[in-house]
Amino acid sequence: MQGTPQPTSPPDAYTPTDRTVPTRSADRASYDKELVHAILDEGYVCHLGFVRDGAPVVLPTLYGRVGELLYVHGSTGSRPLRMAGQAGPGLPVCLTVTHVDGLVLARSAFHHSINYRSVVVHGTAHQVTDPQEKRTALDALVDHVVAGRAADSRPANTKELAATAVLRIDLAEVSAKLRTGGVNDEPEDLALPHWAGVVPVARRYGAPLADPDLAPGTELPDYLRAL
Amino acid sequence: MQGTPQPTSPPDAYTPTDRTVPTRSADRASYDKELVHAILDEGYVCHLGFVRDGAPVVLPTLYGRVGELLYVHGSTGSRPLRMAGQAGPGLPVCLTVTHVDGLVLARSAFHHSINYRSVVVHGTAHQVTDPQEKRTALDALVDHVVAGRAADSRPANTKELAATAVLRIDLAEVSAKLRTGGVNDEPEDLALPHWAGVVPVARRYGAPLADPDLAPGTELPDYLRAL
Numbered sequence: 001m002q003g004t005p006q007p008t009s010p011p012d013a014y015t016p017t018d019r020t021v022p023t024r025s026a027d028r029a030s031y032d033k034e035l036v037h038a039i040l041d042e043g044y045v046c047h048l049g050f051v052r053d054g055a056p057v058v059l060p061t062l063y064g065r066v067g068e069l070l071y072v073h074g075s076t077g078s079r080p081l082r083m084a085g086q087a088g089p090g091l092p093v094c095l096t097v098t099h100v101d102g103l104v105l106a107r108s109a110f111h112h113s114i115n116y117r118s119v120v121v122h123g124t125a126h127q128v129t130d131p132q133e134k135r136t137a138l139d140a141l142v143d144h145v146v147a148g149r150a151a152d153s154r155p156a157n158t159k160e161l162a163a164t165a166v167l168r169i170d171l172a173e174v175s176a177k178l179r180t181g182g183v184n185d186e187p188e189d190l191a192l193p194h195w196a197g198v199v200p201v202a203r204r205y206g207a208p209l210a211d212p213d214l215a216p217g218t219e220l221p222d223y224l225r226a227l
Numbered sequence: 228m229q230g231t232p233q234p235t236s237p238p239d240a241y242t243p244t245d246r247t248v249p250t251r252s253a254d255r256a257s258y259d260k261e262l263v264h265a266i267l268d269e270g271y272v273c274h275l276g277f278v279r280d281g282a283p284v285v286l287p288t289l290y291g292r293v294g295e296l297l298y299v300h301g302s303t304g305s306r307p308l309r310m311a312g313q314a315g316p317g318l319p320v321c322l323t324v325t326h327v328d329g330l331v332l333a334r335s336a337f338h339h340s341i342n343y344r345s346v347v348v349h350g351t352a353h354q355v356t357d358p359q360e361k362r363t364a365l366d367a368l369v370d371h372v373v374a375g376r377a378a379d380s381r382p383a384n385t386k387e388l389a390a391t392a393v394l395r396i397d398l399a400e401v402s403a404k405l406r407t408g409g410v411n412d413e414p415e416d417l418a419l420p421h422w423a424g425v426v427p428v429a430r431r432y433g434a435p436l437a438d439p440d441l442a443p444g445t446e447l448p449d450y451l452r453a454l
Contacts (some may be wrong), residue, residue: 023294024304035304056321058275074251078249089376094284095285108380109369111248112380141338145341154335154336155421157337160335183438192442193442194381195379195435197438199435200433202430203430204430206427207427209427211424212370
């Protein structure tokens with residue numbers, strides 16, 4: 001292929017691979033880095049998949065993004081963290097983040113759908129060994145839950161840091177998939193008497209419930225009022 | 228072991244297995260059928276894991292429960308549905324449903340957590356071939372999205388039914404895991420000046436957006452007003 005101009009991905013997009021090109025609804029897939037980052041940054045719970053004894057395991061867990069790296073954490077004794085190990089080939093994982101944006105209620109049962117934005121990351125998880133990277137990763141996890149929170153909490157001490165394992169996954173083999181818009185009923189169904197449309201879905205935060213033992217004079221911080 | 232009384236699970240609980248007993252926080256695990264059903268019935272999007280070429284894949288998809296069976300669906304051309312096949316050994320899967328109920332903001336970064344309820348189902352997915360079971364499964368999927376909706380939409384016709392593949396997974400190897408309650412800071416951290424407590428998180432539905440082509444006189448049904 002020498003001398004042949006190769007199709008190149010723009011630097012602001014992930015390169016599609018066999019695993020990240022969907023078998024259907026390919027028009028809903030995107031490799032745009034900015035879009036992928038935005039979907040990841042809006043969430044804090046992912047579903048982490050790995051293979052144990054040949055069978056899949058999917059567990060919900062917190063995550064954080066730092067540039068083109070994703071981090072998940074857990075007790076040093078937890079299964080995926082032990083399986084990933086501190087050296088060696090690492091643990092093949094698939095990390096998926098999904099936001100539901102709406103219920104798409106069509107006149108036909110068949111065309112019912114969900115408006116959503118999701119990111120699927122394929123990769124290999126390795127345990128982080130550098131203490132500074134570990135701290136950065138844990139700050140990112142806390143700041144995903146509430147932006148600004150890491151700076152307003154006691155950082156992990158040496159003992160806590162030693163009890164926490166952190167896995168790193170490169171953002172390299174990545175795709176976003178999304179559905180937006182309204183119902184797609186068949187033309188011959190439009191006259192049916194069923195209500196059709198979209199019901200928006202979003203995350204709602206309730207009023208913060210303060211711990212009964214707050215130090216006297218502790219006020220609700222602005223970053224929580226903003227939720 | 229003949230003649231030895233065996234510990235038996237009560238009929239209203241799933242039998243724990245090596246895969247459903249967590250390696251940590253075992254006190255957060257439950258095998259109670261009523262609790263598992265309640266968590267599953269509150270949701271409609273699961274994360275379905277399977278193994279492809281030795282690597283895990285985790286995809287968000289709709290699901291429905293009918294008694295002790297779970298169903299997911301997709302195009303007959305979609306990957307997991309093709310892999311499960313209509314006969315043979317089926318596809319090993321892990322199906323996980325997670326509800327986030329609160330952000331647990333401790334004074335220490337280490338004790339930050341999430342209040343959540345999740346269900347993890349291990350099993351083998353088989354394609355449904357019986358047309359009546361397929362219809363029942365699809366009704367369940369639609370009714371998970373909005374209770375009462377299946378009866379208020381045009382059922383799938385023969386062509387749509389043929390284009391849709393449905394996978395069945397037995398609810399047998401199942402566990403729930405949940406965290407509730409407040410922050411668990413270390414006693415020596417209680418005097419720190421950081422706000423601590425729980426921020427409740429819930430799903431919020433917006434005002435339904437009607438399709439512009441609704442048949443004249445079509446009213447918003449009560450089951451949508453109730454959202």
